[in-house]
Amino acid sequence: MTEPDFEAAHLTVRLDAIAANWRTVRRLCGPAVAAGVVKADAYGLGMARIAPALAAAGCQTFFVARLEEGVALRKLLPGARIFVLDGAPADAVPALLSFSLIPVLNSLADVAVWSAVAAKGTLEAALHVDTGMSRLGLPGEELSVLAGEPQRLNGINLVLVMSHLALSDEPAHAMNRMQLERFRAALAMLPPTPASLAASAGVVLGKEYHFDLVRPGVALYGGSPAIAGENPFRTATVLTAKVLQVRRIDKGECVGYGATFRAGKPTMLATVATGYADGVPRTASGRGAAAFRGARAPFAGRVSMDLVTLDITNLIEQPRVGDPVEILGDTITLRDAAEAAGTNEYEILTRLSRRVPRHYQDEAP
């Protein structure tokens, strides 16, 4: 008996699809460099397996958010170029240096720390300029100061100037062009340096958003780059869970906590071994769906900790006890799951819990 045989639920991570998605980004953006964003344990899917798979596909530049993610990644990929988005606070310096991590400098304070460290030689860094997100990155005033006092960069070998788009998943939104223009203006104030503006959604915004390097994350994991329209990326995450019980209830009977589902007619139910402890959002109660052999069955009632109950009445082919149903995959896409739960695809991925065993698939099925 192999492990997936007895596991009630498991997550299949298709490494071949992730590599293919990275190649799609490279094809769409070439000659810009395609990096790989593997922060938050590669969006919850397992950086230890995904980063080497991306490297094997040809990816040489990676982004993480936290310093500790960079340290973990360095151990996996000794030769990779690794950027740490969180910046260069003074207490991060020893680890940045010993693990050859490149900080993304987010403020004049970061610049000062890194320049002081670099006094004895040169050190690589990226510079993040804020073009409208007001989150991380040098605000306009700090950029003006830096442009007027370029000696602040002494000792720093600036290898990338970057910014981040707030609304790139809405291609027609005016904010994209506004940020593009602000980014161009920022680049003109700085010494000539490779530039990066686009993450996944920016990849499909068009050539002028690509600059020298793109930073896709969610697209690699099968997410959609825009809130509407076709998704050019392959499904990389498949969550299946087994049916524990099948039953018929009479008209008027209820399902689950809160008795929020009341059968309007005789109804066939399948109770499935997954719930919010696995990362199926409780907010998808009464709104989400699972799939059996490509056909959808809506959630009946609330998602509970370990269980979801499906209304399978309308399925022509109904699952039996022990059959796996798809909670996420080719039929129930990340976008479907996110819409049902009132969240985004990123949260669906990063909340898939540790209880669900991960299986890594290298070969196309």
Ligand SMILES: Cc1ncc(COP(=O)(O)O)c(C=O)c1O
């Ligand atoms: C600065 C930065 N670049 C790139 C990414 C990757 O974004 P996405 O997953 O939308 O491709 C993120 C993710 O949030 C980010 O914060």
